[in-house]
Amino acid sequence: MKNPIVFIILLAGIYSWYSCYAYAIPSEYLIKTVPYHRQVTDYNCGDASLQMVFGYYGQDINQEQIDDVARTSKHEGTSSYDIVRTAQFSILSQSQGTDKKKKELNHGFPNYPYGLNAVGYSSNEEWMDGLKSAISLNIPIIVLMHYSLEDPGGHFRVVIGYNDDLETITTLDPWDRDGQPQVYTLSYSNFTALWNYTEKDSPRGTPFFGVAIWPLNVDIVAFSNGNQTTFNVKFDYTNPIPFLSELQLLPKTLGTITNFIAPKDSQFVSASSYTTGPINEGDTVKSLFVVNCPGGSCHGLFIANVEILIQASVPYTYDRNHYYYPPYSYIDVIGYSEEAKI
Numbered sequence: 625m626k627n628p629i630v631f632i633i634l635l636a637g638i639y640s641w642y643s644c645y646a647y648a649i650p651s652e653y654l655i656k657t658v659p660y661h662r663q664v665t666d667y668n669c670g671d672a673s674l675q676m677v678f679g680y681y682g683q684d685i686n687q688e689q690i691d692d693v694a695r696t697s698k699h700e701g702t703s704s705y706d707i708v709r710t711a712q713f714s715i716l717s718q719s720q721g722t723d724k725k726k727k728e729l730n731h732g733f734p735n736y737p738y739g740l741n742a743v744g745y746s747s748n749e750e751w752m753d754g755l756k757s758a759i760s761l762n763i764p765i766i767v768l769m770h771y772s773l774e775d776p777g778g779h780f781r782v783v784i785g786y787n788d789d790l791e792t793i794t795t796l797d798p799w800d801r802d803g804q805p806q807v808y809t810l811s812y813s814n815f816t817a818l819w820n821y822t823e824k825d826s827p828r829g830t831p832f833f834g835v836a837i838w839p840l841n842v843d844i845v846a847f848s849n850g851n852q853t854t855f856n857v858k859f860d861y862t863n864p865i866p867f868l869s870e871l872q873l874l875p876k877t878l879g880t881i882t883n884f885i886a887p888k889d890s891q892f893v894s895a896s897s898y899t900t901g902p903i904n905e906g907d908t909v910k911s912l913f914v915v916n917c918p919g920g921s922c923h924g925l926f927i928a929n930v931e932i933l934i935q936a937s938v939p940y941t942y943d944r945n946h947y948y949y950p951p952y953s954y955i956d957v958i959g960y961s962e963e964a965k966i
Contacts, residue, residue, distance in 0.1 A: 649753065653760040654785035654794060655680075660806050663687070663798040670694060670702030672798030673766045673780040674710055677837050680764060681740065685733050693719040693729060695949055701778065703949050704744060704768055704823055704833050705938040711742035711837045712875075712934065714956040738931070738959030741840060743863060743873035746833035750816050754867030756786050758836055761864055766835040767795075769818040778821055781808065783834075825942045836865055842930050842962035846922075852893065853922040855913045855964070857882055859930050861903050874905040875936040878955065882931075884913040887924035891916045903932070923966060931959040 659679040663672035664687050671690040678685045694710040696702045713719075715737040719729045732739075745751070758765050764784050771779040785794035793815040797808040810818065822831045841864075845856045861877065863869035882898045898911035915922055937953040 649757050650760050651789060652785075652787040653756070655759060655762055655764055656784075658764050658782060658784050658796060660796055661687070661798060662800040662806075665698070667698050667701045668696050669780040669798045670707055670766075671696050673782050673796075674707060676782050676796055676798070677711075677764055677766060681837075681839055683733070683736050685736065689729060689733055693717075693733075695720055700942050700949075702780070703826065703938070703941045704746075704828060704835070705826075705941060706949070707766060707780070707835050708742045708744040709936070709938050709954065711835070712739035712936065712954075712956045712958065714739035714958070716956050717954060720952055737957075738840075739934075739956045740837050741863075741874065741958055742835060742837045743868060744833065744835045745868055745871065745873060746828055746830040748830050748832075750819060750832050751834075751867060752812070752816070754865060755783060755834060757867060758865045759783060759786060763836055763838050763865065766837070767819060768821060768823060768833040769815075770821045771799075771818075773814070773817065776821075778823065827939050827941065836863070836868060838864060840930060840932070840958055840960035842928060842960050844926070844928055844962055844964040846926070846964060846966055848921050848966075851917050851920055851922070853915050853917065853966070855884065855915065855926060855928070856910065857884065857898075857913065857928045857930070857962075858908060858910045859960075860906075860908045861932060862906055869906075872905050875934040877902045877904075878933040878935055879903075880909055880930070880932050882909070882911045883929040884911075885927040885929070886913075886915050886922075887917075887926070889918060890922060890924075891918075926964045926966070928962045928964075929959065930962070931957045933957055 658676055661672045661675045663669050671687040671694055674690050675687055693713050694702045694706045715732040755765055764782050766780055766782055768780055770776045781795040781797050783795050791812040792809050795808045797804055800806055820831045843858045847854045880900045884896050893914035893916055900909055935955050940951045941949040
């Protein structure tokens with residue numbers, strides 16, 4: 625009998641090196657690959673911030689598409705709740721905006737059937753260490769803050785770096801007008817002063833708001849013995865940011881499904897899909913797929929499509945001059961397709 629061969633498929637994921645152990649935050653860090661986008665109107669800084677983060681994760685989604693999903697309005701801009709909801713937008717959804725009906729989207733963003741993990745958090749106290757830990761894990765954070773010390777209006781920016789020695793925070797500012805730099809660096813004290821912004825006429829009620837967005841992390845390990853290969857697929861429903869993970873902010877789930885795709889000339893010994901009921905934040909789901917390949921060891925491209933069905937809602941927000949964002953509930957699918965070539 626031939627000796628068994630083990631193939632370990634190493635992920636090239638953006639944030640896959642985090643662990644559940646105590647995490648030491650480095651003294652400085654900069655995420656260099658977040659693409660910059662200028663907001664196309666004077667009120668859609670939230671859309672532009674989302675476009676930057678989507679682009680960072682390889683998704684080419686424009687601000688017109690984001691606008692209607694995020695219910696961005698020239699009256700009030702974008703609600704913090706809709707920033708989170710838009711990141712989760714998937715093939716199961718229909719946009720709820722009313723300002724640009726011609727751009728209304730059904731069944732997710734074009735070419736991107738799955739939503740991303742996203743959580744929003746605000747507090748009466750700043751959470752700079754939590755913010756820095758996210759950045760050092762290569763997760764940019766969208767923050768809502770005052771535009772400037774002189775202009776107290778609300779404005780979204782994307783935090784991409786920090787430096788403890790210089791005591792500075794680096795952001796991408798979508799405004800890009802009136803001499804405002806695209807890469808906007810603030811001192812810790814000025815950043816904290818601007819971040820101390822409470823969304824007006826919103827049930828959130830606390831300042832220091834930030835949104836973390838990241839893709840689902842999927843691992844595949846393959847074990848071959850003769851013409852049979854066993855694939856172990858694993859994913860975690862977890863928040864990789866230590867500070868935020870303690871708060872259990874991820875949405876409720878309704879169930880999961882893992883579909884495994886093998887080359888046409890191979891045969892499944894086991895089922896080609898695996899489903900579960902609802903899972904909780906912190907849970908790990910493991911599934912096993914066994915494939916027979918004629919003519920010897922299995923070779924080719926194998927794909928695991930992982931989907932987590934989530935259920936969430938956005939609250940009634942704003943009520944000024946008879947304009948408001950109505951509440952609604954939604955069901956979406958957070959997912960990822962991981963490939964293994966052996």
